[in-house]
Amino acid sequence: MSASPVFEMTGVSKAFPFFTLNDVSLRLAPGQIMGLVGPNGAGKSTTIRLLMGLLTADAGEVRLLGRAMPREQAAAKADVGFVSDDMRLFPHATLAWHMDFTAAIYPGWDAAYAAQLLKRFGLRAEQPVKGLSTGEHGKALLLLALARRPRLLVLDEPTSGMDPVARHELLTEFMDVLRDEDRAILFSSHNTLDVERISDRLAFIDRGRVVAASDTADFLERWRRVQLRLPPGQGLATLPEVVHCERDGGLATLTVDGFSEAWLARLGAPVQAVQRMSLEEIFVAAVMHSRHVQEGLAA
Numbered sequence: 001m002s003a004s005p006v007f008e009m010t011g012v013s014k015a016f017p018f019f020t021l022n023d024v025s026l027r028l029a030p031g032q033i034m035g036l037v038g039p040n041g042a043g044k045s046t047t048i049r050l051l052m053g054l055l056t057a058d059a060g061e062v063r064l065l066g067r068a069m070p071r072e073q074a075a076a077k078a079d080v081g082f083v084s085d086d087m088r089l090f091p092h093a094t095l096a097w098h099m100d101f102t103a104a105i106y107p108g109w110d111a112a113y114a115a116q117l118l119k120r121f122g123l124r125a126e127q128p129v130k131g132l133s134t135g136e137h138g139k140a141l142l143l144l145a146l147a148r149r150p151r152l153l154v155l156d157e158p159t160s161g162m163d164p165v166a167r168h169e170l171l172t173e174f175m176d177v178l179r180d181e182d183r184a185i186l187f188s189s190h191n192t193l194d195v196e197r198i199s200d201r202l203a204f205i206d207r208g209r210v211v212a213a214s215d216t217a218d219f220l221e222r223w224r225r226v227q228l229r230l231p232p233g234q235g236l237a238t239l240p241e242v243v244h245c246e247r248d249g250g251l252a253t254l255t256v257d258g259f260s261e262a263w264l265a266r267l268g269a270p271v272q273a274v275q276r277m278s279l280e281e282i283f284v285a286a287v288m289h290s291r292h293v294q295e296g297l298a299a
């Protein structure tokens, strides 16, 4: 990554009474989409709130569009569109009123694009916000953020409450946003399918730690399930790439992080099958492995 990043978090920590976000380091280049994935309570929103300057880190450094956060947040946020699922529009005003309001504040507002999004998302500008369904409210917030054409979109669970068709529309829209190579998107999700479909980079977070941060394609390439024939009683050399091993009679199934053909040749046992893994399977395996390692360190 040579271009200066749209955001950079370095060694960021934040302690709450019952939760600590630990030593988070993440960066994103212009023109890329990053999916931030983690189970409930993993620390995704806390990470995003630190990035947006809504929380102050106990340690580490946060830079958003080159500005130090939270100190320079006013300057940084002028070019960042942020949507989280706890945001609410004014219930008695219409979406058209919100569009005019946003256009008056942000010089980058693109009225033609807003009209296009209105149609695409199936929204009615003259409808008061209080009549919108949960999914429609989410789409209205996204329309207001997208039509500002910010350099970075930061979206906390943007597809929650949306039906599959709306999700598809939205993800397609995200990919369109990136036709302009200067823009970037960070979005958090529980949905690994969304992340697999659109993100260039991913970050897995669990119990306040970054378990993996990688190029999505490289990451999918690194993980495999490998099935071996092993005579009962015969052990397997300990290899650091094997994160999990299940034995069933003479059959062993290995979950491997760091797979390559050369690695397979070093295994020294008859291989039955090599299977690619979905991002969801990798996510579960990576999280379980990280918990195992952490618990081992704590013991």
Ligand SMILES: Nc1ncnc2c1ncn2[C@@H]1O[C@H](COP(=O)(O)OP(=O)(O)OP(=O)(O)O)[C@@H](O)[C@H]1O
Residues within 6 Å of the ligand: 016, 017, 018, 019, 038, 039, 040, 041, 042, 043, 044, 045, 046, 047
């Ligand atoms: N202001 C706060 N004060 C105390 N604890 C907090 C605060 N904000 C978050 N937490 C705690 O930090 C932990 C992580 O919360 P966070 O909202 O970042 O998780 P998440 O990954 O976004 O979860 P979800 O997917 O359920 O939305 C939770 O245990 C939460 O209770």
